[in-house]
Amino acid sequence: MTTAAMNKADLMAPPVAQIMQQRSLVIGVIGAVVSVVGAFLAPGSFYSAYLTGFMFWLGLSLGCMAILMLYHLVGGAWGTVIRRILESGMMTLPLMFVLFIPILLNLPKLYFWARPDGRTDPKIAEIAHSYLNFNGILARYILYFVIWIGMAYFLNRWSTEQDSTAGQSTVRFRALSSIGLVIYSLTISFAVIDWVMSLQARWISTIYGLLFVAGEALSAFCFCVVIESILGKRKPMSEYLTDTEVHDHGKFMLAFVMVWAYFNFSQWLIIWAGNLPEEIPWYVRRMNGGWETVGLFLVVFHFAVPFALLLSRRLKRKTHTLVWLASWLIFMRIVDIFWHIEPASHPAFHVSWVLFTIVAGIGGLWMAYFFHNLRARPLLAVNAPQTLRLLEPSHE
Secondary structure: OOHHHHHHHHHHHOHHHHHHHHHHHHHHHHHHHHHHHHHHHHHHHHHHHHHHHHHHHHHHHHHHHHHHHHHHHHHHHHHHHHHHHHHHHOOOHHHHHOHHHHHHHHHHHHHHHHHHHHHOOOHHHHHHHHHHOOOHHHHHHHHHHHHHHHHHHHHHHHHHHHHOOOOOOOOHHHHHHHHHHHHHHHHHHHHHHHHHHHHHOOOOOHHHHHHHHHHHHHHHHHHHHHHHHHHHHOOOHOOOHHHHHHHHHHHHHHHHHHHHHHHHHHHHHHHHHHHOOOOOHHHHHHHHHHHHHHHHHHHHHHHHHHHHHHOHHHHHHHHHHHHHHHHHHHHHHHHHHHHHHHOOOOOOOOOOOOHHHHHHHHHHHHHHHHHHHHHOOOOHHHHHHHHHHHHHHHHH
């Protein structure tokens, strides 16, 4: 297949994308309605569960944007085949902007520093006065999303323009991506401090944001494998997605599994070696009350088992085998975020039914928006030089 023999209509998403969009919307609406009911029936569990669901799906949006910027910097067929998946994923950020509002309006339900009784602690009162307060959270929330949505908007707009006009320079993609990756890393680190680390406001970790950076990148690659397993069985993706690109995606999954484990181990080792009263309470909370079992589960099934399986070249080269591991790792990403958030509210192990409805509700809406974006344009950027090299190897 060559670009000369293909027009935009040939590259549009297959009908299954519309079916998935409709089903996702139904799941999202039902999940949202049941979750609202859960806010009244299980108020003690709702807000921490909502933060868990929100952080996972936000991480997927941001992970797609980060991997897209990485692709614009380094190129390669691995990114060309999933470029539109990544663009469609990052353009769900406006939805996540709206979905943060319930958290913003209910800060005392989640954060000790936002409660009047929490400010009896002089240290908490000082932090709340200088940084962690409603006005500060509101201003930074708006700033984070303005930056994220702004970068996503320009990357997406330029990509659409590239479809319409051949021969456009790719310099602006690289220029924005080079600074964008730095900005993304900084802003998500501060956002995680505001929204997750501040659940235990006296605790500090300088590497904490990087745990989420690695997790979001892993989520994005796993998500791309799942989507390409659906689309890769049908035209047009079936005609250009090869085992080589799937293998590359599997290698990226392996890399980010190791990076995630390295960051987590580094944080644990430094805090264990220091043994300081300001640092150890975070781990003490998560090594007691049944949470230690969740931590061990993450060590084994978020790192050890996926690491061993991803060493297999055969597993990484076939979408129909890699997709099972990718789906499992997406589940483990939710477990990981749950382990970061839930122990702050519940010293003993606790999982509520409302967590499942929230993850499904936000996820259904997110997926419906994603497939809407995916169906709006061809699955390949038809005039991009990378697409030409993918479809016409003789031009390389």
